[in-house]
Amino acid sequence: MTKTLKEYQLDERVDTFALLKSVEVRMTQQGKRYMALQLADRSMTIKGMKWDATEAEVSEIKAGKVVHIQAVRQAYQDKPQLKVLSIRLTQVGEPQDPTDFVSAAPMQKQDMAEEVSAIILQITNANWQRIVRYVLNKYHDAFLQFPAAKSNHHAFAGGLAYHTLSIVHLAQAVVKQYEQVNASLLYAAALLHDLGKVIELSGPVATQYTTAGSLIGHIVLVDEEIVLAATELKIDLQSEDMLVLRHTVLAHHGLMEYGSPVRPMIKEANILHQLDELDAGMQSFDNALEQTNPGEFSPRQWALDNRSVYKPENISFNSETD
Known part of the structure; x- marks a missing residue:
């Protein structure tokens, strides 16, 4: 063998x-x-x-x-x-x-598709739900097949949908923990935030950046898709609904030097940025630990600010007891 x-x-x-x-x-x-x-x-x-x-x-x-x-x-x-x-x-x-x-997400495509459909129903704002449904239907197959990155976090087939669902799961916990968070806005922006990667990247096999991906980037590309969807659906782009949805998506990298044209200026935008950082970081840790023997340090990881990570020998994981 x-x-x-x-x-x-x-x-x-x-x-x-x-x-x-x-x-x-x-x-x-x-x-x-x-x-x-x-x-x-x-x-x-x-x-x-x-x-x-x-x-x-x-x-x-x-x-x-x-x-x-x-x-x-x-x-x-x-x-x-x-x-x-x-x-x-x-x-x-x-x-x-x-x-x-090609390595693949730990969830089947059909299971991810069904969960996304269920989450869309939790978006109670009609305009946001229509926008999300329109854009996800337009890129349905690519959304379920593409990676979330070329070589860093979730760089596997289905990684885009898997990363997106992971963020929504975190967002659901945040909504339960904190009052005065608009769940519909947070879920809608979470489902859309990385969708531009179906244009930015070439696909799950031998993934490369496309010309549009290199010149424009996924954040601006998905904002363009939101604008096109709103125009097709005759939703006022100057309404507060559309302005805060676009802002939450545009600000999800947090800093302008990391690709966001604006910094988070509403609570939901700040939450999405933090959750995106958390989920990407956890996957980067997992990637490093998977290639590291217990009791040893990994090579330095570019995706983790060039840190080495340590894999403990005697610590159990995902357990309620030590």
Whole structure:
């Protein structure tokens, strides 16, 4: 049985199939061509280096393809990396479906779709419910299939819907804890806040930023979708309903340097920003801990402000008793 990428140990010889998520052809200082790769299966994503790349490899090996590799697992700056000795496209009789190598959300698409539909019914403001229903129907399939990021939190198939539902669950708890929070506004903005990623990203296989994603970004893209929906549904964009909904979505990154054109100026916008930070951070911790042995520290995590995280040996999780 073929090992997963995660199962190979340091200095072990690797012989397996993987999805090529990205490839860049570069030159060494000596003028020799090499390929910087990102390889993945359902267990992990790992960087790889193919030195002395041939003309055939450069022309044939493309992102989004399943490849067979022979390599050695190494470490670079405390992070796992593969020294790729050989790489080729798979042949007839070998794995060729990229979706077989893409990690997925821990919920089924149908279950997520049903829960989203139930949450929409909890939005009692008619304008907000119509906007949410319109935009989610427009991007129904992509919303359930896309990741929430290229490489950071929830960067797996279905990650966008899973992240969105996680935030709504947190929002439901906040509504119970604090008075004077408009639940409908918070739920509507939570369902919409990252939907622009179906335009910003290319999809769940070999995810890349689209031209629109790079030039505009998902926050402005989803605001545009809200405006288009309101225009189609003949909802007044200057009404307070629409202004606070758009503001809550536009402000969800919290700071302008993080992509939000405005900072949160109403309570629901501030809550959504905090919940988005919380859920993204928890997933980033999970990603790091999954690749870390008990009693050890992870490599530094860019998504966690370049911190290392520690995986305790003797602490149980999700338990009411110690």
